[in-house]
Amino acid sequence: MSEYWSTRFAREGMIWGNQPSPSAFQAKAWFLEHGVKSVLVPGAGYGRNTKVFSSDMDTYGVELSHAALELAAAWDGGTRFIEGSALKPQLDITVDAVYCYDVLHLFLAAERRRLIDASLAQLRPGGLMYFTSFSDEDPNHGHGIMLEPGTYEYKEGKYAHFFSDADLREHFAAVEIVETGTFTESLPSPGSGTHEYILRSILARKRK
Ligand SMILES: C[S@@+](CC[C@H](N)C(=O)[O-])C[C@H]1O[C@@H](n2cnc3c(N)ncnc32)[C@H](O)[C@@H]1O
Known part of the structure; x- marks a missing residue:
């Protein structure tokens, strides 16, 4: 996994451009409404989305790819980036919020659980x-070899988990679910204009 992303970041640079996902602005507005002062971004990439938060909150980005972190250091000087796996806790403090864009679907079931557990371990009670993650309404859902229920090797050597609403809710059963939703994200696609992804979002609160 780490080699796949590092090769892509080293070759393609800012793969999805420098514009944040609209979901980052939505998350930030929700966080500010609730007095959030610190945020953790697991799988932060090159800082496309961390920059939305770092202007107003203490922002921590955890990222496995060294190549992505080199880009991130130049793009978002306001975030403290940590090189390491988001599947285990990396902070020795707890934060008020976690924003995690399109990372959860990259893993098989046991690792998805680890990502959620590690995020919760670094989140204060009530945080x-x-x-966000791929939706089962995305056209890639069901393509290729099924590795686990809902998880497909939809391109050679590349797999993802595609979430139904019920599946997403089940992953977050330990926390208070505030809202789930679905949206279409249009991202630059190297050499081929743009690509549309159908995503799901979940807003939740850690129990006190
Ligand atoms: C689809 S990209 C999303 C990047 C970023 N969230 C964004 O929207 O620009 C997935 C990211 O997760 C990172 N990643 C994959 N496995 C990871 C892990 N175990 N710990 C931390 N980052 C990881 C990849 O290197 C890549 O940057």
Whole structure:
């Protein structure tokens, strides 16, 4: 996994451009409404989305790819980036919120659980979570070899988990779910204009 992303970041640079996901602005507005002062961004990439938060909150980005972190250091000087796995806690403090964009679907079931557990371990009681991931309404759902229920190797050597609303809610059963939703994200696609992804979002609160 780490090699796949590092090769892509080293070759393609800012793969999805420098514009944040609209979901980052939505998350930030929700976080500010609730007085959030610190946020953790697991799988932060090159800082496209961390920059939305770092202007107003203490922002921590955890990222496995060294190549992505080199880009991130130049793009978002306001975030403290940590090189390491988001599947285990990396902070020695707890934060008020977690924003995690399109990372959860990259893993098989046991690792998805680890990502959620590690995020929760670094979140204060009552803290907020905003996660996005592939939807089972995305056209890639059901393509290729099924590795686990809902998880497909939809391109050679590349797999993802595609969430139904019920599946997403089940992953977050330990926390208070505030809202789930679905949206279409249009991202630059290297050499081929743009690509549309159908995503799900979940807003949740860690129990006190
Ligand atoms: C689809 S990209 C999303 C990047 C970023 N969230 C964004 O929207 O720009 C997934 C990211 O997760 C990172 N990643 C994959 N496995 C990871 C892990 N175990 N810990 C931390 N980051 C990881 C990849 O290197 C990549 O940057």
